[in-house]
Amino acid sequence: MRASFSAETVSLGLVVAGATLICGLPLLLLFKIGLTGTGGFTLTPLLEALNSRSVQQALWNSIESSTLSALCATVLGTALALIIGLTNVRAKGILVFLILLPMMIPPHVTAIAWIQALGPGSQVLQWFGIAPEIGSTHPLYSREGLVLLLTLQHSPLVFLLVRAALRSFPRELSDAARVCGSGASRMLWKITLPLLAPSLLAGFALSFVAALGNFGINAMLGIPARYTTLPVLVWRRLASFGPDVLPNVAVISVILAAVALLAILLQTGLQKRMRTALIGLPQDALALSLGKNRILIEALLWGFVAAVLVLPAASLLATALVKTYGLPLTWSTLTFENFAEVLWRQSVTVRAFANSSLIAGLAAIAIALVSLLLGYFLTHKRRNHRRAAAAAGAQAEIAFAVPGIVMSIAFILAFIRPLPIINVSLYGTLWIIFVAYVSCFLAIGLKPVTAAYLQIDGSLEEAAKVAGAGFGRRLRRIFAPMIAPAAASGAILVFLTAYNEITVSALLWSTGNETIGTTIFNYEDGGYTTLAAAMSTVVVLATICIMLAMNGLAQRAPAGTIPWRN
Structure with missing residues (x-):
């Protein structure tokens, strides 16, 4: 028993120390550099930055x-969730999958697709003769x-939260209202929306923070429009390579992180005030009959999906299939050379x-292994173990919530010097991106x-302890097999997110250590539009294939693990 306790304690200590090292310390270092001067702690750099006209703008x-x-x-995500969650529209599974698909597509790919879909060189608009004039x-x-x-990119986040909240409502509330003679609209305004208030607030805050740190869309559209946001300003300042560039961008990053954390704190405080205790078990949501309007509503839903997905996807593919951007897609201009170029040459x-x-694969595997340990301690019976694990989990949540561009600056500051003892520098290598992904x-x-650990009966571990199984054996023989589907689902989501991202790697990549996101961005930024379109098309197809493959885990993973599955 002493050995088992020792093994648990050592494992817990290693997990908490590792999470602190890659999640907490880089951010602390960022705030330290951004809020210190020659005499120690000071707000002078922050105030000077806030007085800068470019930073203010x-x-x-x-x-x-x-x-x-x-x-x-x-508004958009809630409307979609209410229609699909509470009405009798058909093909809900396919609709949910398609509505959530934009969330999985990289923001810079979304921006490129829409730029090509609505611009003067749009192949699709040229087919209909409605393309804007050249120039x-x-x-x-x-x-x-x-x-x-940004709305189209982040409305699936709200849809996901509101849909989950609707599925947790006890049906007795709606049944009682209907018995009292309330119609669908009255139930919506008097019962559903008030109970959804915390979820709506969470969706707004999540969308706000996601938009605040979004680099791909802000760069692709904001730079030509001369509408500079903080992530783009950080990217530009870091590219200037001045002598004081790191302290300068550290201060701007502190401002960006402070705004994000303030939004999260406000959301948490308001949610506590707005929370309503519900009595009763969650049941199948109501299927309110749309009657004669069902066909119209379904037509509007599918029209929305077509506009959001088909138009940009068709434009992206059409651009990838022409020799030069701006040429109409005909049999004479059709070519697969752009795909051959990006895939082989x-x-x-x-x-x-x-x-x-x-x-992305290594980060997914590492996170699955760390989650296997950390999840165990987050649900441990011993309060001290849970508290220590909760501290590590909170640092991971903050690292995820803080904009990726801020974490990039934090990792540059943390790893620009060689690591102590081994005297090896991660900066300028692929491994700094890997560590940043894990964080x-x-x-x-x-x-x-x-969530999977919470569903396991504690008597299983107690029986294993009585039989003399140590901590490592219990983890391998009992928990790992039971948690594996959930860990695999989480790992696939991590892989999907890391494989396509650009916000974290935008400032960490170097020659020879490019990622898919930075390469697509550089192609588009350098004017190689057809190559950017071809590479983006491949990424979109890969994303769809991975999402479809995740359905294979649906039967074994805990409910809600795969977002588009019930």
Whole structure:
């Protein structure tokens, strides 16, 4: 028993120390550098940055675009969740999958697709003869265009939260209201929406923070529109390579992190005030009959899905299939050379696919293993173990919530010098991106594993202890097999997120260590539009295939692990 206790304690200590090292310490170092001067702690650098006109404008643009897009995403995501969750529309499973698909597509790929879909060179609009005139200003190069794409990117987050909340409601509330003569609209305003208030607030806050740290859409649309946000300003300042560039961007990153953390704290406080205790078990949601309007509502739903997915996807593919951007897609201009170029000939793209596959896969495996241990201690019977594990889990949640560009700066500051003892530097290598992925996405893999641990009967472990099984044996023979489906689902979500991301790696990549996201961005930024479209098409197809493969785990994973499955 003493050996078992010792093994548990050592394992817990290693997990907490590791989480602190890669999640907590980089952020602490960032705040230390951003809030210190020659005489120690001071707010002078922060105040000087806030007095800068460029920082003020970027801060305002970030708050403005994030707030507007979060409001729109909350309205759109809630409407979709109410229609699919409470009515008798058909093909709900397919609709849910398609509505959540934009959330899995990289933001910069989304931006590229929409730029090509609505621009003067749009193949699809040219087919219908409604393409803007050559030389005219792109309609998306504006604040409104940026807000529109951020809304489409983040409304699935709200949809996911509201749909989950609807499925947790006791049906007796709605049944009682209907017995009293309430119609669907009255139940919506008097019962459903008030009970959904905490979820709506959470969805707004999540969309706000996601938009605040979004780099791909902000860069692709904001730079041409001269609408600079804080993530883009950090990227530009770091590219200047001045002597004081790191302290400068550290201060801006502190501002960005502070806004994100303030939004999370406000959300948490307001949610506690708005929370309503519900009595009764969750049941199947109501299926309110739409009657004669069902066909119209279904047509609007499928029209929305087609507009959000088919138009940009078709434009992306059409651009990838022409020799030069702007040419109409005909049999004479059709070519597969762009795909051959990015898949086999261009060494940078081949290397980017290999690098992203390697570090995303390793990060997914590492997070699954760490989650197996950390999830065990988060649900442990001993209070001290739970508290220590909760501290590690909280650091992982903060690292995930803080914008990825901020974490990138934090990792540069933490690992720009060689590591002590071994005297090896991670900066400028692929491994700094790997460590950053583990830090930023640990919370994604941890959630389904923790949910699976909560479903395990504690008597199983007690029986194993009585039989003399040590900690390692219990973990291998009892918990690992039972947790494996949830850990695998979490690992696939981590892989999907890391494989496509650009926000974290935008400042950490170097020559020879490119990722898929940075390569696509660099192609588009350098004017190689057809190559960017071809590579983006491959990434979108890979994303869809991975999401479809996740359905194979649906029967064995805990409920809610796979977002688009009931």
